[in-house]
Every structure is written in C-alpha cells, then in structure tokens.
Amino acid sequence: MNDATRFALEQRVAEQHRHHGKAQFFWVWGALLVMTGFEVYLGYQNMEPVRMLSILMGLSLLKAGLIIAYFMHMKFEISRMKWLTMSSLLVCLSLMCIFFPDAFRILSLGPR
C-alpha cells in the first residue's frame, strides 16, 4: 500500500468516524430550537433594550457556535484549520466594531 492509498483510507475512516453519531445532530437541533423559543419569549418581555440585546446576542453566539462545531463539523477538524478560520473571522468582524461608537456620537450632535 503506497502513501497516497493509505492517506485516502485514513481520510475515509476519519470521515465515517465524524459522522458516526446521528443522535448528537438531533440533540443539537433540539437545543437550537429551545434557545430560539427562549429568544421569542424574551421578545415578549418588557426588558431594557441593552440588557435584552446582550442576552439575545449571547444566545446567537452560542447557537452559531453549535452550528459551526457540529453541523459544519469544525469540532472534528485539526486545530490548525480551527485556528485559521475562526481567528481570521474574529479579527475581521472585530475591526468593524471600530465604527460602532460613531452611532452614539450622532445622537448627541447639534447646537447646545
């Protein structure tokens, strides 16, 4: 067996291994539905907007994490792949935050 054949077989075994547990996908799906239900419940509460936004965004990040880890199989990738994709995404999205404080500045513009 040459290197390429062995590598192909190892990849095949790894692929089957990462898709082995069907139940975990149903658990993740259930958790996502429950979190969505909780978000809708919060929408019906008279909560302070900043507090509500923080909770909603926290839940969204958790849901995104579950989707990336299990449905997109990132949990089963090698650490180099995880670091490359997730760190570059985080840096780029964080850079956009530079503009955000400007939105608050506009509210206080005008003659005093």
Place this chain on the structure above:
Amino acid sequence: MSDVAVQHGVATGVYEPSLFGTYSKKIGMWLFLLSDSLTFGALLFAYSYGRISTPNWPTPFHSESIRNATLMTAFLLTSSLTMVLAVRAAVFGNAKAQRWWLLATMACGTAFVILHGREWSKLIAEGLSLPMFPAVPGHEAAAEYKNVAETVPQFPATFFGLTGMHMLHVTLGVVYLGIVALRKKFIPILLGLWLVAWLATPAYSPFHYGAHVLLLAAVVAGIVLWLRPKVYDSADVEVAGLYWHFVDLVWMFIFPLVYLMSTRIIRS
C-alpha cells in the same frame, strides 16, 4: 492537490497531505464563507448602526410577524438537520437517503423563502417600502408608517438590504442543493419554478422581477453541468452542506437583531 484523498480508495498518484488536514474544495468553501461573513457582518452592523443612531426607529413587527419569523427560523433549523443527515448518508454511500434528505432540505428552504416573501409583501402593502418598489394598488399605507420612508429611510434600506441578501443566499442554496441532488434533471424543474414565480406574482411585486434570479441560476447551472458533468460524491455534498449551514447561521443573528429587537407587542 489533496482532492485525490477523497476519491475513497482510488489513488492515482502520490500527493503530500493537506496542510489543514482536509481536501482543497472544503478549504475553498470555508474561505468563501469567511469572505461572505464579512458581507453579512457589514449589513448587520449597518442595521445596528441605524437602529442606535435613529431615535424614531419603527417597530413594525407585531405578534403575527414574530410568529411568521419564528416559523421561518424553525424551517431553517430543521433544514440544517436534514442537510447534516444528507451529508451523513453520502459519507456512508447511501445514495437514495442522501437524495431524499437533500430534497427535504430544499423543501424547508423553499418554505422559508415563501414565508419571507409573505412578510415582505405585508410590510410593502403597509407602506414600509423602498422608493424603487412600486406602490401596491388598492392599499393605503398604514397611518403609523405613512412618513417612515421619508423620515427614517434607514429602516427600509437596511431591512430590505439585509433580509434581501439573505433571501438571495437561501434561494441560491436551494438551487445549489437541487443541482447536487438531481444534476441535469433539476434544470427543467428550475425553469418551471422560474415561470411560476414570474407569472404568478403581480407586476408591482418585487418578486415579479426577482424571479429572474432563477432563470439566471438555471443558465449558470446549465453551463456548469455542460462543461463539467459529474456524479457528485460525498465531498461535494459536504461542501454544499457548509454553504447551507452558513445561511442558517447568519439567520441566527438576523432574527433576534431585526425582528425581536423591533417588536411591537400589543396586549389586549
């Protein structure tokens, strides 16, 4: 490069293993998704910026809209489950199950687009519209929204921009999955869907012209299948699945930020 590694036992030469431990088309899709996340990131930031910096931000989403959007979310989440089951079936070589799970995913995606279209039509009829959308004949704008398009133009611009971009992604995702599941057989189905969407929507609806996206997709898919006809393997299904899950993931941010943060709950 390492695509040969997923030909499942058929190795035609010696290749060095991938630096990232996976095949190149999957890495390519991840790179595309990273760049696409910046597009949606910018749109979400634009919406949030407008929301914070505009004191009279409209809150047009009543209970009915929230119920509709919750149902849309449930459809998308379910489509992600069926998609991951399609990938699993493909990896285990079960072609029949793979096709059925892909068709189930497409059905959920189509339901999402239809429900979203209904929501858009309702908002446009109420007067929350863009200047480029024609007025709906026989519909008076609701009193609360009469001046919104003039006084808070950021709302319709960012709302329709963000959700329209997402709807386009879902539509193209359904087409993508259709090609992977049915290959050439999907082209006539797609053309049929285009005709139905074009002829069944009234001329004043933005979907009347938007339906031409399906025609364009049919042309592009036809060219791709003509240039490179192939049987899609488990790697292709997994890569298509990455795209689909990304579309679902983006909605997980749009739903709370756009809908739940702009609710108007009226208790009797």
